Amino acid sequence: xxxxxxxxxxxxxxxxxxxxxxxxxxxxxxxxxxxxxxxxxxxxxxxxxxxxxxxxxxxxxxxxxxxxxxxxxxxxxxxxxxxxxxxxxxxxxxxxxxxxxxxxxxxxxxxxxxxxxxx
Amino acid sequence: xxxxxxxxxxxxxxxxxxxxxxxxxxxxxxxxxxxxxxxxxxxxxxxxxxxxxxxxxxxxxxxxxxxxxxxxxxxxxxxxxxxxxxxxxxxxxxxxxxxxxxxxxx
Numbered sequence: 001x002x003x004x005x006x007x008x009x010x011x012x013x014x015x016x017x018x019x020x021x022x023x024x025x026x027x028x029x030x031x032x033x034x035x036x037x038x039x040x041x042x043x044x045x046x047x048x049x050x051x052x053x054x055x056x057x058x059x060x061x062x063x064x065x066x067x068x069x070x071x072x073x074x075x076x077x078x079x080x081x082x083x084x085x086x087x088x089x090x091x092x093x094x095x096x097x098x099x100x101x102x103x104x105x106x107x108x109x110x111x112x113x114x115x116x117x118x119x
Numbered sequence: 120x121x122x123x124x125x126x127x128x129x130x131x132x133x134x135x136x137x138x139x140x141x142x143x144x145x146x147x148x149x150x151x152x153x154x155x156x157x158x159x160x161x162x163x164x165x166x167x168x169x170x171x172x173x174x175x176x177x178x179x180x181x182x183x184x185x186x187x188x189x190x191x192x193x194x195x196x197x198x199x200x201x202x203x204x205x206x207x208x209x210x211x212x213x214x215x216x217x218x219x220x221x222x223x224x225x
Contacts, residue, residue: 104213107174109163111161111162
């Protein structure tokens with residue numbers, strides 16, 4: 001059973017860069033079947049897909065966030081990461097990493113990590 | 120952008136009831152629709168993909184239908200563990216989610 005675990009700072013200052021890492025266990029991050037996604041849930045609101053990465057480094061981003069987001073992968077550590085620059089309070093959310101079927105349909109999720117953007 | 124609208128926002132029901140949640144897309148998404156269940160403090164769980172394909176391990180009381188712009192999630196006989204929030208997701212063009220339907224105990 002695959003497990004995903006998010007890690008990173010819970011507080012980020014406005015205009016700074018949000019950085020999160022997801023560690024994958026129980027499944028190979030180099031699987032040729034799955035992609036690896038980041039999704040966020042804004043407070044009291046719905047879900048927003050951020051983007052995904054394939055183990056080869058191919059990425060696919062939500063157009064509304066693309067200019068501020070970079071997703072990368074480190075297969076040697078079985079990790080993938082999210083960087084989002086120029087954050088504002090509107091980026092305060094629970095951030096989830098997840099296993100993606102390559103369609104943005106996600107079938108396994110991490111437990112989520114709350115990131116607050118505040119000075 | 121494809122907008123997804125769920126109705127109702129909140130649904131009150133009792134154990135044993137049959138309930139239906141509707142999701143409408145702002146343009147045709149064929150059958151590129153998924154449904155998720157989320158309980159408080161937990162990550163969402165995939166229930167259905169491609170409008171009607173039940174994910175592995177999901178009880179058969181859950182079913183999905185629809186195509187084009189209108190879709191439904193039906194729970195045939197509510198169980199206590201089904202009280203949660205349900206989201207639809209289109210994946211025809213990038214991805215977008217509905218705002219959620221909270222299913223609460225009457």
